[in-house]
Amino acid sequence: MEVTGQAFEDMQEQNIRLIQQLREKDDANFKLMSERIKSNQIHQLANEERNVLQEQTNTLTTQVEAQFQVVRKLEEKERLLQNSLATIEKELSLRQQALEMHKRKAIESAQSAADLKLHLEKYHAQMKEAQQVVAEKTMALEQEAYKYRRVQEEIASLRRKVERAKKFEMVDRADEVLMEEIREYKDTLTCPSCKVKRKDAVLIKCFHVFCFDCLRTRYETRQRKCPKCNAAFGANDYHRLYLQ
Ligand SMILES: [Zn+2]
Ligand SMILES: [Zn+2]
Numbered sequence: 001m002e003v004t005g006q007a008f009e010d011m012q013e014q015n016i017r018l019i020q021q022l023r024e025k026d027d028a029n030f031k032l033m034s035e036r037i038k039s040n041q042i043h044q045l046a047n048e049e050r051n052v053l054q055e056q057t058n059t060l061t062t063q064v065e066a067q068f069q070v071v072r073k074l075e076e077k078e079r080l081l082q083n084s085l086a087t088i089e090k091e092l093s094l095r096q097q098a099l100e101m102h103k104r105k106a107i108e109s110a111q112s113a114a115d116l117k118l119h120l121e122k123y124h125a126q127m128k129e130a131q132q133v134v135a136e137k138t139m140a141l142e143q144e145a146y147k148y149r150r151v152q153e154e155i156a157s158l159r160r161k162v163e164r165a166k167k168f169e170m171v172d173r174a175d176e177v178l179m180e181e182i183r184e185y186k187d188t189l190t191c192p193s194c195k196v197k198r199k200d201a202v203l204i205k206c207f208h209v210f211c212f213d214c215l216r217t218r219y220e221t222r223q224r225k226c227p228k229c230n231a232a233f234g235a236n237d238y239h240r241l242y243l244q
Helices: 002-170 174-189 212-220
Strands: 201-203 238-240
Touching: 002 174, 201 212, 212 238
Parallel strands: none
Antiparallel strands: 201 238
16 A cells, blocks of 8 residues: 555655646747747848849849949040040141241241341431432532633623723723613613613522512512513512612
């Protein structure tokens, strides 16, 4: 009896222990289940996340391709721009050469212009000298002509004197000679322009003598030249002459 009770107690104890164990296992099992659920949820979330990332990746890949295309276009553009840059640089160097050539030509032209100016000034100086010489010669010539006319007048006067002397020799009657002489003196005192009035005015340009009226008339009718020698005269060049 005792043994049976002991065995029963043992069995009960064992039973309790087994129940305890079973409960523990249940707990563990429950824990595992809940963990599995959690892990499933995590897995699903991860899948979703992966899908999102995949989409993002696709989008980014598309963007990258687009960017690549843009880069290719930009490279193409750069090539074109470099080509045109090279062309422009070539043109620039050509223009600079032309510019330098023009500069050289301008300098040469300025040089030759200066030379020509120098020549011109020399010619001007020569021309002035020549004009001076011509003026001097003209003046000398005029003086000579004036002298010549005076000499001719003197010759005429001498001729008259000679003729008078001859008449004194040839003619016996003194009366006639004297009459002749009186006539000559009258002539000498008469205006040679109008041959009527007495001489009473002188031209101080040439010192020829006429009547005042003749000279005034000539002045007023703008024939302002000496009737004898053609010397020009002005308002202040004819004056009264008082013989008495
Ligand atoms: Zn007169
Ligand atoms: Zn005169």
